[in-house]
Amino acid sequence: MGAAVQKSTLEARLEGLSTTGFAPAARKDALARLVAMGLPGRRDEYWRWTNPADFIAATPVPAQAFDDSDEAPVFEATDRVKLVFVDGVFDADASDDLALAGVEITRLAEAPDLNWASGLYGTLEVAGQTPVARPLAALNTAAATDGLLIRATAKAEKPINLIYIHRSEVSDPILHHVIRLEEGAELTILENGPAGARFNKVMEVDVAKGARFHHVRVQGRDHERRAATAIFARVAEEALFKSFTLTVNGVLTRNECVIDMVGDDAVAHVAGAALGDGASDAFLHDDTVFVTHGAERGESRQVFKKVLKHGAVGTFQGKILVKPGAQKTDGYQISQSLLLDDDSQFLAKPELEIYADDVKCSHGSTTGAIDETALFYLRSRGVPMEEARGLLVLSFLADAIDEIEDEGLRDDIVGRLEAWLNRHRD
Amino acid sequence: MTSDLEIREGVDRETVETVQNMGSYKYGWETEIEMEFAPKGLSEEIVRLISAKNDEPEWMLEWRLAAFRRWQEMPEPDWAMLNIPAIDYQDIYYYARPKSMETKPKSLDEVDPKLLATYEKLGIPLKEQLILAGVEGAEDLVEGERQVAVDAVFDSVSVGTTFKDKLAEAGVIFCSISEAIKEHPELVKKYLGTVVPQSDNFFATLNCAVFSDGSFVYVPPGVKCPMELSTYFRINAENTGQFERTLIVADKGAYVSYLEGCTAPKRDTAQLHAAVVEIVIEEDAEVKYSTVQNWFPGDENGKGGIYNFVTKRADCRGDRAKVMWTQVETGSAITWKYPSCILRGADTQGEFYSIAITNNWQQADTGTKMIHLGKNSKSRIVSKGISAGHAQNTYRGLVSMHPKAKNSRNYTQCDSLLIGDKCGAHTVPYIEVKNNSSRVEHEATTSKVDDDQLFYCRARGVGEEEAVALVVNGFCREVLQALPMEFAMEAQSLVAISLEGSVG
Numbered sequence: 001m002g003a004a005v006q007k008s009t010l011e012a013r014l015e016g017l018s019t020t021g022f023a024p025a026a027r028k029d030a031l032a033r034l035v036a037m038g039l040p041g042r043r044d045e046y047w048r049w050t051n052p053a054d055f056i057a058a059t060p061v062p063a064q065a066f067d068d069s070d071e072a073p074v075f076e077a078t079d080r081v082k083l084v085f086v087d088g089v090f091d092a093d094a095s096d097d098l099a100l101a102g103v104e105i106t107r108l109a110e111a112p113d114l115n116w117a118s119g120l121y122g123t124l125e126v127a128g129q130t131p132v133a134r135p136l137a138a139l140n141t142a143a144a145t146d147g148l149l150i151r152a153t154a155k156a157e158k159p160i161n162l163i164y165i166h167r168s169e170v171s172d173p174i175l176h177h178v179i180r181l182e183e184g185a186e187l188t189i190l191e192n193g194p195a196g197a198r199f200n201k202v203m204e205v206d207v208a209k210g211a212r213f214h215h216v217r218v219q220g221r222d223h224e225r226r227a228a229t230a231i232f233a234r235v236a237e238e239a240l241f242k243s244f245t246l247t248v249n250g251v252l253t254r255n256e257c258v259i260d261m262v263g264d265d266a267v268a269h270v271a272g273a274a275l276g277d278g279a280s281d282a283f284l285h286d287d288t289v290f291v292t293h294g295a296e297r298g299e300s301r302q303v304f305k306k307v308l309k310h311g312a313v314g315t316f317q318g319k320i321l322v323k324p325g326a327q328k329t330d331g332y333q334i335s336q337s338l339l340l341d342d343d344s345q346f347l348a349k350p351e352l353e354i355y356a357d358d359v360k361c362s363h364g365s366t367t368g369a370i371d372e373t374a375l376f377y378l379r380s381r382g383v384p385m386e387e388a389r390g391l392l393v394l395s396f397l398a399d400a401i402d403e404i405e406d407e408g409l410r411d412d413i414v415g416r417l418e419a420w421l422n423r424h425r426d
Numbered sequence: 427m428t429s430d431l432e433i434r435e436g437v438d439r440e441t442v443e444t445v446q447n448m449g450s451y452k453y454g455w456e457t458e459i460e461m462e463f464a465p466k467g468l469s470e471e472i473v474r475l476i477s478a479k480n481d482e483p484e485w486m487l488e489w490r491l492a493a494f495r496r497w498q499e500m501p502e503p504d505w506a507m508l509n510i511p512a513i514d515y516q517d518i519y520y521y522a523r524p525k526s527m528e529t530k531p532k533s534l535d536e537v538d539p540k541l542l543a544t545y546e547k548l549g550i551p552l553k554e555q556l557i558l559a560g561v562e563g564a565e566d567l568v569e570g571e572r573q574v575a576v577d578a579v580f581d582s583v584s585v586g587t588t589f590k591d592k593l594a595e596a597g598v599i600f601c602s603i604s605e606a607i608k609e610h611p612e613l614v615k616k617y618l619g620t621v622v623p624q625s626d627n628f629f630a631t632l633n634c635a636v637f638s639d640g641s642f643v644y645v646p647p648g649v650k651c652p653m654e655l656s657t658y659f660r661i662n663a664e665n666t667g668q669f670e671r672t673l674i675v676a677d678k679g680a681y682v683s684y685l686e687g688c689t690a691p692k693r694d695t696a697q698l699h700a701a702v703v704e705i706v707i708e709e710d711a712e713v714k715y716s717t718v719q720n721w722f723p724g725d726e727n728g729k730g731g732i733y734n735f736v737t738k739r740a741d742c743r744g745d746r747a748k749v750m751w752t753q754v755e756t757g758s759a760i761t762w763k764y765p766s767c768i769l770r771g772a773d774t775q776g777e778f779y780s781i782a783i784t785n786n787w788q789q790a791d792t793g794t795k796m797i798h799l800g801k802n803s804k805s806r807i808v809s810k811g812i813s814a815g816h817a818q819n820t821y822r823g824l825v826s827m828h829p830k831a832k833n834s835r836n837y838t839q840c841d842s843l844l845i846g847d848k849c850g851a852h853t854v855p856y857i858e859v860k861n862n863s864s865r866v867e868h869e870a871t872t873s874k875v876d877d878d879q880l881f882y883c884r885a886r887g888v889g890e891e892e893a894v895a896l897v898v899n900g901f902c903r904e905v906l907q908a909l910p911m912e913f914a915m916e917a918q919s920l921v922a923i924s925l926e927g928s929v930g
Contacts, residue, residue: 045505054578072879100739120437125684137780147885170816223899251495280691287612308915315844322849324848325847327847337859339859339861340862341862342829342832342861342862342863345858345859345860346857346858346859346861347857347858348855348856348857348858349854349855349857350853350857350868350870351851351852351853351854351855351858352509352842352851352852352853352870352872353853354842354844354850354851354852354872355849355850357843357844357845357847357874359844359872359873359874360872360873361871361872361873362869362870362871363867363869363870364867364868364869364870364873365857365867366866366867366868367827367857367859367864367865367866368862368864368865368866369780369862369863369865423789
């Protein structure tokens with residue numbers, strides 16, 4: 001009975017989606033995977049706090065495009081290659097030239113045999129399905145309409161900025177990117193924009209020996225977006241993976257990040273700052289992170305901060321898994337939330353699973369209101385109330401923002417935060 | 427045990443046994459006593475039989491049958507990080523009692539000497555043992571000293587309860603639950619199943635259907651229980667499950683401290699233990715519940731041992747009610763246990779202190795739940811997990827702050843220590859905060875035994891295993907300090923014994 005209902009939900013979700021075109025074999029496998037695992041439900045351990053109904057519905061809840069022209073576009077001060085998708089469709093006219101020294105960029109939809117990525121498309125996603133099933137990512141691999149294949153062979157001369165524009169009220173894009181950094185390469189990927197009424201995105205990132213990958217993403221601004229995103233990363237020997245996400249508003253956001261540290265001395269940092277105001281729309285933000293240490297002397301950090309008000313809900317499900325033999329691992333995880341009023345909620349599950357003895361792993365999680373003593377201190381020195389609160393919020397978020405290495409990008413993000421706080425003062 | 431060892435001239439069997447038992451499981455022997463079993467397996471007939479054996483009123487039988495029907499429809503939980511071999515619920519004896527207990531002894535001196543000898547051998551403090559044996563004037567002997575009243579449970583039945591008269595003078599009821607069902611039905615009816623409902627979980631529901639005995643405590647309003655109360659659980663018979671049920675009620679302003687100990691013989695086949703402990707704490711009352719769980723953990727190859735599935739929960743119903751759980755978990759092949767606190771009243775307090783040690787092939791998935799419903803409620807969790815050999819040790823916990831639990835506090839510290847590279851230590855905390863005037867803090871660390879500390883001990887001539895035991899005792903310090911004195915001593919030596927063979 002249950003299976004029949006599930007099947008029809010799945011059929012409805014898949015209706016109108018194409019699983020043919022590029023990478024037919026990988027997509028067929030992904031579809032089989034999805035059918036086997038079924039769509040996510042509230043009874044699934046990793047969906048206990050986030051209702052996936054809007055993600056698995058046949059059609060998206062309509063959402064209006066948001067006009068953010070009152071603010072300078074994010075990353076504008078950074079010299080970058082802009083690649084634009086409008087409602088999930090690559091817009092060549094709005095995009096810069098794909099040529100960038102040290103980097104090959106190809107549109108997925110224009111590369112039926114996937115070139116260098118043929119053995120990679122879907123493989124990191126498959127690896128990331130164990131031990132926790134991620135059906136929305138399998139759905140993505142099976143039914144993605146477009147995306148980019150980005151391969152860095154050296155140090156890229158400037159960052160690549162993926163811009164997702166939303167115009168249609170009912171757009172429902174599914175994008176899949178495959179990024180490979182060859183040995184010693186270095187690349188920064190910037191992402192921003194809501195992309196559609198509903199957005200499903202997967203990014204597979206393969207970082208070879210000694211390569212350095214940076215990722216800075218802005219999800220926002222005051223948009224009704226429903227987004228399910230997943231990053232699957234494989235980090236080789238002495239390689240570095242760093243990802244930071246700023247999320248402001250959005251009805252429903254699920255950001256998954258699955259990192260597999262396969263080489264010795266690898267470094268992976270993943271951070272997030274989320275600001276939610278549930279006053280006009282619902283706000284539910286979910287960070288689900290899984291870091292696996294499979295080699296020696298790996299260093300991982302998870303730093304997640306959330307500021308919530310007016311019934312906003314923040315969720316963090318983070319895990320550090322240290323496999324047998326992954327000695328000298330240094331794993332760290334912190335999840336904190338600041339509840340600005342009494343309606344908001346923070347739900348957290350910070351997990352450790354450790355099978356090696358010579359390791360240093362710790363996690364911390366705290367929840368509470370703004371520190372009244374600190375507020376009093378600032379007020380007694382003549383700082384106005386709102387400004388004092390803003391300062392304390394910014395200082396609360398500082399540890400996450402500090403994970404962005406580039407100073408210019410960091411300042412840009414802080415500017416966005418300040419603007420959000422000014423718009424959401426009450 | 428000694429059969430495979432040649433006993434040489436001049437060395438008696440006892441010496442050999444003593445040497446063999448040093449540093450290993452001390453309680454693995456079996457009492458040879460004539461037993462009476464209900465037929466193997468589980469059915470409505472068995473539930474009726476257990477009820478009949480206990481001479482229970484109709485309402486109790488109905489309650490059991492309702493639970494049994496629910497249980498048949500429930501799936502076994504599989505969410506714990508445990509690898510549980512399939513349990514054949516039809517291959518277990520659900521009721522086993524010594525033949526001599528057929529007619530309940532009216533006083534302790536009617537109790538079978540073999541049973542009394544069993545408890546003596548288990549090291550229940552001698553003075554209590556004197557009392558268990560009914561020696562004239564023994565109660566006067568211990569006057570003025572620290573007294574502990576004991577309810578001794580042997581397989582499916584309670585064999586005796588000490589100090590009952592003395593406790594009755596203070597108004598405290600302390601007896602077996604089977605006796606309470608007969609003697610104090612109004613109290614049992616009022617409280618049984620109100621903290622852990624019949625259909626709470628698979629193992630609790632099974633317990634509701636087949637529990638055979640256990641302890642009952644009622645401390646009336648304003649009474650500070652004049653002595654510590656204790657239950658000692660002993661599984662003796664083979665292929666027998668023990669399903670005991672404990673109900674403790676501390677009425678307004680009452681106080682009681684309760685100790686629990688458990689052991690079982692060494693056997694090749696695993697045995698099931700599924701207990702339920704319910705504690706009701708009214709306004710201004712306080713209950714301390716301490717456990718040293720030392721069921722047979724299985725041998726060094728993971729053979730045998732107790733599967734320990736326990737539901738323990740305290741309900742702080744009234745304002746300012748207070749509960750403290752302290753547990754030292756060193757035994758059992760599998761431990762599945764989450765002593766919890768429902769902080770319903772305002773200004774209530776819940777505390778959980780735990781040491782869980784797993785060695786060889788033991789598996790433990792244990793922790794607590796702190797459910798904050800009342801305003802200004804406070805909770806504290808200190809958990810120390812130690813893993814050695816091929817063992818897996820998981821802390822699993824929940825801290826929940828409901829919207830109405832304004833100005834509440836939780837602090838959680840869970841630390842894991844790994845000894846050797848074949849074992850695992852895991853932490854699975856759930857944190858749910860639904861108001862902003864409460865503060866929740868959670869910290870967890872995982873590390874190995876500090877080399878510098880070991881070196882320091884070794885440099886001063888302390889043997890390697892002893893040094894590890896010292897370091898581990900230091901690691902557990904905060905929890906050991908929370909234990910009542912008698913238990914703290916036992917726990918410290920248990921820590922060392924449990925880790926025997928884990929280094930080198």
